[in-house]
Amino acid sequence: MSTFPFKKNWWKYLGALLVIYSIVIGTMTKVGPGVVRVSPSHVDGRYDFEIDIEGYNTSFTKLDKGKNQKNELTVWVKLGNTFNRANLADIIDDNHIRCYFRPIDLIVDSAYSQTGSVVIEDKHHGIFLGPDMIHVDFRPDKDNGLRQLVNQGEPPYKMQLSYFSFPYRYILNETIRNLNFHVPMWFAMMAMLLVSFIFSIKYLRTRSVSDDIWANGFAKVGLLFGIMGIATGMFWANYTWGTPWTNDPKLNGAAVAVLMYIAYQILRSSLEDENLVGRISAVYNIFAFPIFIVLIIVLPRMAEFSLHPGAGDSVGFNTYDLDNNLRKVFYPAVLGWILVGTWISQLTVRVDKLIKQDEEWYG
Amino acid sequence: MVRLKHIFTCIAFLCLNITVFAQQQEDQDFFFRSGKYYVVAAVLVILFILLFIYLRRMDKRVKKLERRA
Structure with missing residues (x-):
């Protein structure tokens, strides 16, 4: 008998620790600077042009305005793989700069327009960018058929911010952190329901009441995570998509999935005979789980349009998490919530077993 | 009693002030x-x-x- 508390239940401590880590780091980390708006968003690349850039979480006035400005603030318009450096960047206030560009010369045969990103290097923050924010037009120049890229500046050294931060996303702003709190709910739900599914199969093989109770315990906590995911998602959506509920395939799938597992609980409580409860709910659970996976993963992925990442034409993780900082919080959060969910399931199972025992003894 | 009335009126006016202030900020919801x-x-x-x-x-x-x- 060891009194060392970590020996047998180390995973509970680990789970609690990971959840605490994800909440602390997920709320404390700054959201890095970003580009909110570029105006005008359409410029003619053949002539001198100027653009106003509105930043988020930027602190341009802290930069030196003197003659050393060149080392403090550099702005590029990135077209394809070429970086076109601004001649001059005027600091207006903390969140606004005005940049002046020389003509961008490209060798083109026909009228041509390209979408470019704005890349900013700032001494305090490092390098950040506004992806696909500016359209540059070119028309062929008959007089000088062949022209060179005259304005190609030195590309930035490394596309990275100089400190640990979450990426800035337009409209999402600070709520990008919710990725670490909302999405792990669904991962935890899937894990809980998978375990419940396995116990249901095991029950049909062994017909042991214990397996049935385990399957039910995990299904209950899976349902809890589903409700937590929907509630947090609706609140988040209300302030980013503008409405708590849209006709998104993932939303509808999740709602049906949650209803399916509520039905599972109702089914269990509606049957009297113990053997019948076990068998019918095990069969229901075995059928419900694959449908749940189809509803929540397969169908949204096949959908043509979804507001959620990873479906149809929408962007996923990779496109905006430049330095993988979200992942450093997200994956521990997923593991942490799965472990904590397992812990709660175990508690539920223990209580259920005691109740069962109590009923057998006292009737 | 009269004093109490005064206090209530005072509070009511203060509340009015707050609602007016809230109306000014209406375009900026708390959560935004x-x-x-x-x-x-x-x-x-x-x-x-x-x-x-x-x-x-x-x-x-x-x-x-x-x-x-």
């Missing part, structure tokens, strides 16, 4: 302020309230068990 940071806070609160409700229900079931024993 500071880069929507409060949305994150609210999401965490929702998470823990739901977790708490679940644990409280389990707590009640254990209590029932305790009474019967």
